[in-house]
Amino acid sequence: MNRSRSAELFETAKTYFPGGVNSPVRAFRSVGGTPLFIKQGDGAYLTDEDNNTFIDFCLSWGPLILGHNNTRIREKVWETINRGTSFGAPTALENELADLILTNNRFLEKIRFVSSGTEAVMSAIRLARGYTGRDKILKFEGCYHGHVDSLLVKAGSGLVTFGNSSSAGVPKGLVNDTLVVPLNRIDLVKQAFEEYPDQIAAVIIEPIPANNGLLQVSKEFLFCLGCIARKNGALLIFDEVISGFRVGFEGAAGLYNIAPDIITYGKIIGGGFPVGAYGASREIMSRVSPDGDVYQAGTLSGNPVAMSAGIAALSECLKPGFYEQLDDKTRRFTEKIEAHSQSRNYPFRIFRIGSIFWLAFTRADIRAAEEIDPAGMDKFKVLHAFLLERGVYFGPSGYEVGFVSAAHSETDLDTAAAAICDGLDLVYGQ
């Protein structure tokens, strides 16, 4: 497969951008080799600058639940662009997207649109702090919440710890306000609240942790988090930037029927454009400016072009049977690969929730980030390179999940499953 044009573009990009990219994982550092430069996407397919095509399971890291270049999104976006692209004043499109979301979600009464998942989480944290008058945040090892200062914190050496920052440039003061606890350890959550009474503003979690593999979190654990937070006067924040509109229109909150106090969204909500959002009850949202004293603003917030894409995307998601179909075909796809792996007795499995799946080089249940065997990443590297040659594109890291879109046909999935099975034979030396 010729990738010379991508290689050339990457050399040039390295002179412009740190690592040659505008977001680190795109640099292919964990799988090696050169990132593909993409020139087009259609349905389930990506085409790179060397005119190679790939069945895509990265899907822009989650947003493209309808696949690439969806006709309805494109038409709605054109219609809007023809009238201008940004006004810095309210538009009917913001009402339309809010109405679509709020009338179909039992867990929210008001919402605020922002421009990225990170911005949504950052704003939700500020709102929780403003609402409770407290500073500390409790998060979980293995969950990712964007590059918010307070949340670029990983576990320290103890079990309930103030973490260490996972990035240079994060002020110590902020790190000292972030507690990090392992997932699925409700005893340690209780302990954190006992050690820091009346200090924790919010517990934030990815209810379906999908940024360090796909970690298995029990519904009971999520439910108990809400109870403990409530009992201690803290808020529960579900970061649904990936799971929102992905595992169902109401996301993980709907799937598990658990009501968090604040929910954050990103990715799918913008139909492939930069949109994020946070929402809560009327009472909590009344604290957001200009109604309340928690300041939050954005020049391009609620951008009409982005709103149009969101409206078109979410309207498709609301059609009867949308999630059932996506779920069914993803299940059939992963079952085929697992059947092959089991017949060969490979130490391999696929974790799946709805149309999110993760290839795991293990037989074990993985319920926490530290249970992931780093040796699996070497296997992923081999598989990733093999799959590119076979025209199947996965995000370039074994810690990343894959997604299936409504645009993937049974044939696409069969072709990809066959390639993955052959790739496993290579990885496991058969």
Ligand SMILES: *Cc1c(COP(=O)(O)O)cnc(C)c1O
């Ligand atoms: C992607 C992601 C974010 C960050 O969103 P950006 O749009 O990349 O800023 C936050 N939280 C979760 C759970 C995510 O998956």
